[in-house]
Amino acid sequence: MPTHHRQEMSRTSSVTPLRIGTRASPLALWQAEHVRAGLLRAHPEIPVEIVPMTTQGDRMLAVPLHEIGGKGLFVKEIEAALLEGTVDLAVHSMKDVPAQQPEGLEIAAILAREDVRDAWVSNTFARPEDLPQGGRVGSSSLRRRAQLLHRLPQTVVLDLRGNVATRLRKLDAGDYDGIVLAAAGLKRLGLLERIRHYLEPELSLPAVGQGAIGVEIRSDDARTRTLLKPLNDPTTSRCVGAERHMNRLLGGDCRLPVAALAEADGTGLRLRGLVASPDGRELLRAEAVGSLAHSVGEQVAQALLAQGAQHIIDEVKRA
Numbered sequence: 001m002p003t004h005h006r007q008e009m010s011r012t013s014s015v016t017p018l019r020i021g022t023r024a025s026p027l028a029l030w031q032a033e034h035v036r037a038g039l040l041r042a043h044p045e046i047p048v049e050i051v052p053m054t055t056q057g058d059r060m061l062a063v064p065l066h067e068i069g070g071k072g073l074f075v076k077e078i079e080a081a082l083l084e085g086t087v088d089l090a091v092h093s094m095k096d097v098p099a100q101q102p103e104g105l106e107i108a109a110i111l112a113r114e115d116v117r118d119a120w121v122s123n124t125f126a127r128p129e130d131l132p133q134g135g136r137v138g139s140s141s142l143r144r145r146a147q148l149l150h151r152l153p154q155t156v157v158l159d160l161r162g163n164v165a166t167r168l169r170k171l172d173a174g175d176y177d178g179i180v181l182a183a184a185g186l187k188r189l190g191l192l193e194r195i196r197h198y199l200e201p202e203l204s205l206p207a208v209g210q211g212a213i214g215v216e217i218r219s220d221d222a223r224t225r226t227l228l229k230p231l232n233d234p235t236t237s238r239c240v241g242a243e244r245h246m247n248r249l250l251g252g253d254c255r256l257p258v259a260a261l262a263e264a265d266g267t268g269l270r271l272r273g274l275v276a277s278p279d280g281r282e283l284l285r286a287e288a289v290g291s292l293a294h295s296v297g298e299q300v301a302q303a304l305l306a307q308g309a310q311h312i313i314d315e316v317k318r319a
């Protein structure tokens with residue numbers, strides 16, 4: 001490139017833009033925009049671009065999640081782009097980020113958590129407990145299936161995949177009597193009025209990281225790490241850290257019927273964890289309080305393993 005041309009370009013924009021990699025679903029784009037807005041607020045002089053991408057998980061929407069048999073289906077392509085340097089940061093739902101971080105990448109910021117709860121959405125029944133014998137519930141998550149069947153064994157859980165709008169369309173078409181979705185996704189998409197009932201954590205313990213948005217970077221990218229500091233919410237970061245540590249020790253990923261929720265109270269953390277068989281017959285719970293995320297994560301994982309969690313996990317992995 002001729003020198004005069006380069007000088008012209010550097011006059012119009014002297015700051016290297018930040019490029020955000022994201023899935024192209026409406027929810028993922030909302031989350032990427034949310035991170036972009038946070039970056040622009042903290043650093044008004046730095047341009048921020050959004051680069052939408054299609055992931056393997058998006059291409060395989062017809063297959064039940066737990067049958068695809070690969071971890072991090074929604075994040076792999078975006079992580080590859082990050083490692084290649086096509087993008088500088090990746091925005092993820094922490095729920096979709098595998099327990100184990102790939103070599104060379106790290107989560108640099110976790111934003112303040114949205115509502116962590118699962119939500120009941122139905123055009124017919126105000127609550128899941130109103131379902132008749134054989135009532136059809138749509139959910140693709142073994143975690144939601146197990147907890148629902150444990151409490152309401154007379155119901156039937158049917159697979160349901162697709163992005164939030166697709167799932168709502170299938171409900172409205174009459175394929176299900178009700179569905180369970182994350183309240184966070186519905187709120188972000190402006191669909192709060194679809195929620196008939198919030199499922200409290202006692203009844204449907206959320207997924208590890210549910211409701212939290214995480215930003216991933218290359219470990220050697222000190223510039224982006226520094227720029228992201230103001231977006232990190234230390235409390236959410238500690239809570240999600242405790243949940244993820246528990247999950248790591250259980251060898252968990254999003255396909256397993258594993259749930260966890262950490263809540264902070266001043267300097268203290270309370271972590272609840274759950275492992276269940278997909279049919280809901282076996283359901284193990286454990287809880288710990290403490291001040292260190294890693295320690296409560298380890299205590300809950302150990303307590304679940306002491307109750308026989310490993311055999312449930314092995315069974316699901318074999319199936």
Ligand SMILES: NCc1[nH]cc(CCC(=O)O)c1CC(=O)O
Binds near residue numbers: 093213
């Ligand atoms: N696996 C899909 C997914 N990933 C994150 C969310 C919701 C947003 C969040 O939990 O932060 C959803 C949809 C859902 O479970 O209803």
